[in-house]
Amino acid sequence: MRITRAESLGGRTCVHPSTVLCVIGTRPEAIKMAPVVQALRCRHGLAVRLLLTGQHRELLDQALADFGLRADLDLDLMRPDQGLSGLAARILDGMDPLLERAPPAMVLAQGDTTTVMATAIACFHRRIPFGHVEAGLRTGDLRNPFPEEFNRVVAGRVATLNFCPTEGARQALLREGVAPASIHVTGNTVIDALLDVARRAPATLPGLPERGRLVLLTLHRRESFGMPARRVLAAVRRLLAAVPDLHLLCPVHPNPRLRGLVHAALGGHPQVTLAEPLGYAALVAALRRCTLVLTDSGGLQEEAPALGKPVLVLREATERPEAVALGVARLVGTDPGRILAAATELLTCPDAYAAMARGVSPYGDGLAAERIATLVARAVRPPRPVAPAPRQPPARVPILLAEEALSP
Numbered sequence: 001m002r003i004t005r006a007e008s009l010g011g012r013t014c015v016h017p018s019t020v021l022c023v024i025g026t027r028p029e030a031i032k033m034a035p036v037v038q039a040l041r042c043r044h045g046l047a048v049r050l051l052l053t054g055q056h057r058e059l060l061d062q063a064l065a066d067f068g069l070r071a072d073l074d075l076d077l078m079r080p081d082q083g084l085s086g087l088a089a090r091i092l093d094g095m096d097p098l099l100e101r102a103p104p105a106m107v108l109a110q111g112d113t114t115t116v117m118a119t120a121i122a123c124f125h126r127r128i129p130f131g132h133v134e135a136g137l138r139t140g141d142l143r144n145p146f147p148e149e150f151n152r153v154v155a156g157r158v159a160t161l162n163f164c165p166t167e168g169a170r171q172a173l174l175r176e177g178v179a180p181a182s183i184h185v186t187g188n189t190v191i192d193a194l195l196d197v198a199r200r201a202p203a204t205l206p207g208l209p210e211r212g213r214l215v216l217l218t219l220h221r222r223e224s225f226g227m228p229a230r231r232v233l234a235a236v237r238r239l240l241a242a243v244p245d246l247h248l249l250c251p252v253h254p255n256p257r258l259r260g261l262v263h264a265a266l267g268g269h270p271q272v273t274l275a276e277p278l279g280y281a282a283l284v285a286a287l288r289r290c291t292l293v294l295t296d297s298g299g300l301q302e303e304a305p306a307l308g309k310p311v312l313v314l315r316e317a318t319e320r321p322e323a324v325a326l327g328v329a330r331l332v333g334t335d336p337g338r339i340l341a342a343a344t345e346l347l348t349c350p351d352a353y354a355a356m357a358r359g360v361s362p363y364g365d366g367l368a369a370e371r372i373a374t375l376v377a378r379a380v381r382p383p384r385p386v387a388p389a390p391r392q393p394p395a396r397v398p399i400l401l402a403e404e405a406l407s408p
């Protein structure tokens with residue numbers, strides 16, 4: 001265990017009664033939890049602690065640095081070739097003594113990783129309120145995506161507060177019998193992170209052609225390992241041959257099961273830049289610069305539409321149907337013919353492109369973290385009963401005009 005700032009979450013006797021413990025294990029959790037941690041830290045009277053499981057080490061550290069977040073405690077649990085059960089067991093084992101010694105008023109975790117599932121169970125065992133950020137995403141197939149669908153079902157069942165990004169996610173929880181009072185539609189905190197970072201993202205990216213069309217490709221999901229990734233990469237090579245002025249940027253995920261495949265298929269290609277994983281500001285700059293996104297990532301399905309970039313989703317199912325329904329994302333799977341046809345259409349037909357590049361986001365307005373912080377503060381510090389006020393003449397309620405609300 002790496003102790004980074006505090007010696008523990010607090011001794012049994014001195015723990016702050018309004019401590020909120022935020023738990024993070026991977027890069028996307030750091031990106032999506034950063035706005036929540038920042039919003040909670042601005043609330044008076046809350047003590048906010050950050051606990052890392054270290055499920056994915058390198059990418060997690062990079063993302064934390066991007067948002068200036070420092071952990072209070074780091075379980076540092078990543079092992080080479082780690083299995084899901086071993087990881088879950090280590091998280092439960094590592095977290096339980098912390099929760100026993102200094103029970104926080106609430107624990108928050110984001111998304112659908114093993115970190116989230118194990119954190120929810122650890123809280124359940126210790127009867128500590130658990131809040132789930134990005135609750136209610138479902139494909140409806142417990143084994144796809146694996147293991148994430150299972151992880152989020154567990155988290156949603158245990159949570160006393162479920163923060164849903166969309167109304168569709170709320171409905172999914174209601175269908176599963178989750179208590180309606182626990183569910184709140186807040187938007188997705190990734191839009192908060194994106195808008196914040198877009199303001200300070202670099203305008204250009206070194207090493208890329210300054211002009212011309214750019215495709216951003218990311219691949220990292222377990223479902224993509226092996227043949228699906230080979231098929232995607234074959235489609236990409238055909239696309240580059242069909243559109244000679246096209247350049248491709250692919251930040252290569254460190255997982256060796258994908259890295260070798262990507263380098264074998266695209267390494268040395270004159271139209272391709274293979275990069276190390278990008279810091280978040282560079283990733284946002286790449287998103288702004290690109291024409292089209294090809295990805296199996298969850299987060300990029302949310303970010304790209306918000307910046308007006310069409311996304312072709314390299315998966316057979318998505319838990320984010322809203323962007324597909326709005327027509328700003330398309331589910332193309334991993335069939336090379338389908339990927340090639342969809343990408344070529346977008347790159348050769350301006351009307352088809354304009355129909356997808358609308359710059360509308362079904363995932364939020366950038367205020368999700370503020371809403372979550374308000375709900376958490378209310379749950380952790382319930383409002384004190386107010387003594388009846390002395391009788392006074394009725395006050396005039398000021399009317400806020402729309403222009404006033406919108407003015408800076």
Ligand SMILES: CC(=O)N[C@@H]1[C@@H](OP(=O)(O)OP(=O)(O)OC[C@H]2O[C@@H](n3ccc(=O)[nH]c3=O)[C@H](O)[C@@H]2O)O[C@H](CO)[C@@H](O)[C@@H]1O
Binds near residue numbers: 251276278298
């Ligand atoms: C099944 C599923 O969909 N599960 C998701 C999974 O996350 P994911 O699929 O979105 O994971 P990645 O693709 O690894 O990360 C994406 C983030 O990383 C940024 N990025 C990317 C490349 C790069 O070079 N530099 C970067 O900065 C990128 O912009 C984006 O924000 O877990 C999350 C947490 O629980 C869940 O929320 C989420 O449902």
